[in-house]
Amino acid sequence: MTSPxxxxxxxxxxxxxQPFFQHALxxxxxxxxxxxxxxxxxVLRAQVFTGDALSHVAFTGALAAFALGASLRxxxxxxxxxxxxxxxxxxxxxxADDVVIGSVFSWILxxxxxxxxxxxxxxxxxxxxAGVGVLFGSIFGLSSGQALTAALVGAGICAAVLxxxxxxxxxxxxxxxxxxxxxxxxxxxxxxxALVGACAAEATQAVGSLLILGxxxxxxxxxxxxxxxxxxxxxxxxxxxxxxMWAGLAMSYAVPKTPPSFGILAVATAVYGATFLxxxxxxxxxxxxxxx
Amino acid sequence: MARxxxxxxxxxxxxxxxxxxxxxxxxxGRTLWSGVDLRVGAGEFVAVLGPNGVxxxxxxxxxxxxxxxxxxxxxxxxxxxxxxxxxxxxLPQRRSFDASLRMRGTDVVRLGWDGDRWGVPLPRSRARRxxxxxxxxxxxxxxxxxxxxxxxxxxxxxxxxxxLIAQALVRRPELLLLDEPLDSLDxxxxxxxxxxxxxxxxxEGVTVVMVAHDVNPILSRLDRVVYLAEGGAVSGPxxxxxxxxxxxxxxxxxxxxxxxxDGRLVVVGQPExxxxxxxxxxxxxxxxxxxPA
Numbered sequence: 001m002t003s004p005x006x007x008x009x010x011x012x013x014x015x016x017x018q019p020f021f022q023h024a025l026x027x028x029x030x031x032x033x034x035x036x037x038x039x040x041x042x043v044l045r046a047q048v049f050t051g052d053a054l055s056h057v058a059f060t061g062a063l064a065a066f067a068l069g070a071s072l073r074x075x076x077x078x079x080x081x082x083x084x085x086x087x088x089x090x091x092x093x094x095x096a097d098d099v100v101i102g103s104v105f106s107w108i109l110x111x112x113x114x115x116x117x118x119x120x121x122x123x124x125x126x127x128x129x130a131g132v133g134v135l136f137g138s139i140f141g142l143s144s145g146q147a148l149t150a151a152l153v154g155a156g157i158c159a160a161v162l163x164x165x166x167x168x169x170x171x172x173x174x175x176x177x178x179x180x181x182x183x184x185x186x187x188x189x190x191x192x193x194a195l196v197g198a199c200a201a202e203a204t205q206a207v208g209s210l211l212i213l214g215x216x217x218x219x220x221x222x223x224x225x226x227x228x229x230x231x232x233x234x235x236x237x238x239x240x241x242x243x244x245m246w247a248g249l250a251m252s253y254a255v256p257k258t259p260p261s262f263g264i265l266a267v268a269t270a271v272y273g274a275t276f277l278x279x280x281x282x283x284x285x286x287x288x289x290x291x292x
Numbered sequence: 293m294a295r296x297x298x299x300x301x302x303x304x305x306x307x308x309x310x311x312x313x314x315x316x317x318x319x320x321g322r323t324l325w326s327g328v329d330l331r332v333g334a335g336e337f338v339a340v341l342g343p344n345g346v347x348x349x350x351x352x353x354x355x356x357x358x359x360x361x362x363x364x365x366x367x368x369x370x371x372x373x374x375x376x377x378x379x380x381x382x383l384p385q386r387r388s389f390d391a392s393l394r395m396r397g398t399d400v401v402r403l404g405w406d407g408d409r410w411g412v413p414l415p416r417s418r419a420r421r422x423x424x425x426x427x428x429x430x431x432x433x434x435x436x437x438x439x440x441x442x443x444x445x446x447x448x449x450x451x452x453x454x455x456l457i458a459q460a461l462v463r464r465p466e467l468l469l470l471d472e473p474l475d476s477l478d479x480x481x482x483x484x485x486x487x488x489x490x491x492x493x494x495x496e497g498v499t500v501v502m503v504a505h506d507v508n509p510i511l512s513r514l515d516r517v518v519y520l521a522e523g524g525a526v527s528g529p530x531x532x533x534x535x536x537x538x539x540x541x542x543x544x545x546x547x548x549x550x551x552x553x554d555g556r557l558v559v560v561g562q563p564e565x566x567x568x569x570x571x572x573x574x575x576x577x578x579x580x581x582x583x584p585a
Contacts, residue, residue: 162412170407173395176384177459180356181408182377224394228443231412233394 015253023147024139024260028245030154031206032215036241037161038199039220040234041192045172049098050087050193051216053105054200057083059209060112061201062134067119076201083108084197088190137208137261139249146205153202158238160195168192169230206245207261218268219244225275244268307370309334309467309499310355315364317350323362324350328525330518334466335497337490337513339504342520343543348503349385351520352469355501356382369466376467378408381460385471385503388452389445397440397447397455401427404459426462434458434488450481454488461492468492470502474509482509489513507534511557534559 015021042048061079065072090100116131133141142150161168170178171185179185196216203212223237248264255263308331316326324347332338340348353359354366357374369376381404389400405423406413413420431440434454439447444455453473460468473489474482490513493500504510507517517534518527521542526533534557539547548560 163410165412166407166409170403173389173393173400174403174407174459177382177404178407180358180380180382180384181404182374183408228394228396228399230395230399234412 015250019144020140020142021249021253023142023144024249025246027142027147027150027154028139028206028249028264029242030151030158031203032154032219032241032245033238034154034157034161034199035203035212035215036219036223036238037158037165037234038192038196039216039218039241040223040237041161041168041172042196042216043220043224044169044230045192047196048213048217049101050084050196051200052213053087053101053108054080054084054197055204055209055212056105056109056112057197058200058204058212059134060108060115062204062209063112063115063119063131066130067115067122073201076204077198080197080201081194082197084193084200085190088193133208134204135208135210136259137204137206137211139206139260140252142205150202150205153198157195157199157202160191164188164191165231165234207264211261211265214265214268215241218265218272222272222275225272240271241268244271308332308367309336309369310338310501311365311367313365315354315366316362317347317354317359318362319347319350319359325520325522325525326363328364328518328520328527330516330527332499332501332516334499335493336515337493337500337502337510338516338518339502339507339510339514340518340520341504341507343522344505346520346522348520349471351518352382352471352501352503355467355469356380378463379466381463381465381468381498383456383460383468383470383473385475386453386456386473388449388476389447391445393445394443395445396442397436397444397451397458398427398431400444400455401431401440401459401462404462427458430458430462431455433461433492450477450485453477453481453485457485457488457492461498465498467499467501470500472503472505475505486510486513507559511559530557 016025039051042051057079058076061075061083062072063075064070064079065075087100087104090104119130167178167183168188170181171183171188175185199216200209200212203215207215219241220237222240223233226236227233244267245264247267248262249260250263251267252258252260252263258266310330310332312328312330314326315328317324328351330338340351342348350359354361355368355373357368357372366373368374369379402423405427406419413423428437431437434457436451436454436458439451440455440458444452447455457470457473460470468489470489474485477485486509489500489502490510492498493513502510511530511534514530516527517530518525519533519538519542524542526538526542532538534549536547536549539549539559546561550558550560552558
């Protein structure tokens, strides 16, 4: 869709020669594919709100790591996965419930503000922009090692989602029948929440904690509007997320004033909006997928 | 609690599909029912009847192995309940699918075929062709071919119910456990779905155990009924169990059984006994917690 156009644009070609852009592309591809796959099930299970709650946790976890001088990765992944599982325990049967999320996540955000204050006041040597970096992402600032790690974690999340995709679909759509057929419905619910947590932590690096929700929800929502075939929609969701990531990065490179997180989510939102212009039908969706 | 008037069971040479011996179930510290004896032979059509909140759905959950029996012996297809896997088809007491669910009827039937396997289906495999053939066949069998390709949330209640019966049937189960399949259907659809289940039972030799709220739509097709009432139960052929005297005793309120001019039984004055606990249509998420009904 947008990417071939931007490939031809004059601002694009030199980008591929830039190490920071290469790193962003490598990391962004892994992150987007994982977010697309996880997002499909979030939308299907009506758990998008969980992703939102986890974005707050990602912010707080990262700032707690800064404030306490721990590794950012431990703060992000530890916080998100632990909190995702906690949501499952508090909600019924491995599904986090709206009231639980609503009452806890504003408190978590407040805790993040506390850690931010702690960090900026007590560690004077620290980076004053840390809060902004966590909130809005810093994908153009990744080292090659960080980019490779992000891509590998993304690939791992993708592999895990695909491994549980069929029983998770069964459990999401038809819980009682799935349980009767021996699908470990409750365990799958927790496995999925842990994957959402890992994905939120991972995506924080690219689009920032505030914008995770868009990357989880927009491609998946668009894919579900474009086709009624579940596994095609799953693939389409991942494909759209990756294409939107590339297009957003290219846009951000070509127009220097646009931060990458804005570029990525602008494209993602535009694609989701565009699905409302056509009637959601299976065949057209397949054609659109080929075009993308 | 004493067992009430269990009729002598015919001695069958073949192993029964379902065998309950003096089974009792406790949920949340309360005995829902006890002293239930039941032998269901292959190809029989059995209804589980009783007032609201008495634990009819719990009986189905016992047969699925999801709810343990407190005492007594339960055998399903010759083994412990819950071990028969795809040899048992299950239709839970149902909410309808969300209207926004973007999935076709065929996809829901497909989940019954291989939804319990790990991974994702591979395109163009031999397994996929076999799955397609069987799914098309079973959808044709329940008469859902006309709307199986529409998003299931946009199908009517009767259409969804047929698709879900197809989902339960797709692996060719030997035992079909149906929990209130006629609930929330209008009268023509009740009759149509009841006759579909009757045909499947008769023509394909599938044993059917069906929880029902209202016995009349299925009464003519039944081989055996189980009446659950507070504390006790009665099972046997309909002609023996469905009598004014037995039902009046079980419900503790006057119930009359009438015979129509063509010989069919009709139950009149069956009380809508108030559920002792939650609503009969409890939230589906609580299903496994074993709420009564």
